[in-house]
């Protein structure tokens with residue numbers, strides 16, 4: 001029987017590795033479901049990287065296994081292997097191939113980031129230098145301590161433009177205002193969601209499916225990071241520096257909001273939920289919350305301690321402690 005040449009084996013192995021790697025890249029179940037318009041872009045990039053990683057794994061591990069078997073020690077053979085020192089073409093090859101792969105992945109990732117609506121680095125100053133601007137931001141006490149002490153009023157520069165950090169409108173939505181704006185505040189250890197147009201404040205984010213949603217993200221104390229795995233979106237919440245995240249949710253459901261920046265002792269419990277509603281569900285949720293919060297406001301006004309007499313103010317406490325209001329007022333004096 002005629003010996004099959006090595007080049008034919010290599011070609012065959014190359015075809016098998018390529019087909020297998022592409023299959024693995026398209027048929028893994030490593031990622032959660034896709035629930036935003038940006039998710040397929042991120043997953044496309046992930047799948048390409050997984051295919052390349054699978055191919056590299058098979059080539060490297062396969063070579064090790066083949067060599068282990070083929071060049072194993074055989075009884076009676078105590079000779080040394082052939083001494084090989086350096087192989088320039090081979091070294092150029094295995095340096096050039098990974099370099100080209102990394103370069104292409106870099107270009108591809110920038111393209112994905114742009115199509116998701118990511119802001120270009122050059123398009124924004126990194127830090128607003130105006131103290132007037134910094135002073136309005138939550139967490140400004142931390143952000144402003146270093147730079148402002150020596151500035152007197154006449155030296156204050158004109159307000160710098162607000163930096164664009166995060167994910168904005170996708171190229172197709174560029175120039176259009178968002179359908180819904182929500183102010184998101186990260187604090188140790190919770191997320192707060194404020195709907196400025198309807199005056200609703202909640203600890204659970206609700207968005208209508210298919211709507212173009214803009215989150216204005218801020219932090220009151222330390223750096224947090226807003227992450228919804230099913231949206232494939234993540235954005236830091238930074239004290240003193242506004243960031244944003246704009247997306248279209250594509251699948252109704254309830255998904256976790258996870259803080260993904262170590263922010264203190266209870267960082268692990270800093271979780272909330274985002275509920276993607278149908279437009280009708282969203283409207284009824286919004287009006288329910290608006291009514292509930294208006295009732296809360298009225299209650300809060302009625303029990304404003306500034307308007308109460310001493311005995312009125314002490315009455316609930318006295319009842320709790322099982323003494324008369326007069327006794328409690330006496331102790332208080």
Ligand SMILES: [Cu+2]
Nearest residue numbers: 224259263270
């Ligand atoms: Cu946090």
